[in-house]
């Protein structure tokens with residue numbers, strides 16, 4: 001993987017915990033929505049956890065790594081910290097959803113995606 005633009009492009013890589021909880025599902029769906037909307041490219045958090053060299057290199061070369069976790073346990077955050085990789089961090093439960101309670105509807109996915117996209121654009 002890698003960029004061939006000659007240094008003129010930005011590459012945001014988006015990772016989600018994709019956990020079993022409803023909010024892990026939301027993290028996954030938000031990652032896919034942001035990728036579909038051109039905020040960045042969705043890629044695999046598990047591959048970072050597994051130390052796969054191509055994914056680690058891509059993360060080191062990314063303009064920004066955006067990690068979306070489904071709850072404050074922060075599995076994605078912990079993986080990135082353990083690898084010493086820079087990242088911006090978002091937790092779906094910071095956006096009005098409750099782990100184990102909130103139904104993950106299309107409207108919830110769109111709302112949380114829009115809120116996180118706005119923060120990314122603002123540089124948070």
Ligand code: SF4
Pocket residue numbers: 017018019020021023024069070071072073074075076
């Ligand atoms: S961050 Fe929370 S929801 Fe995501 S995998 Fe970890 S424990 Fe599950």
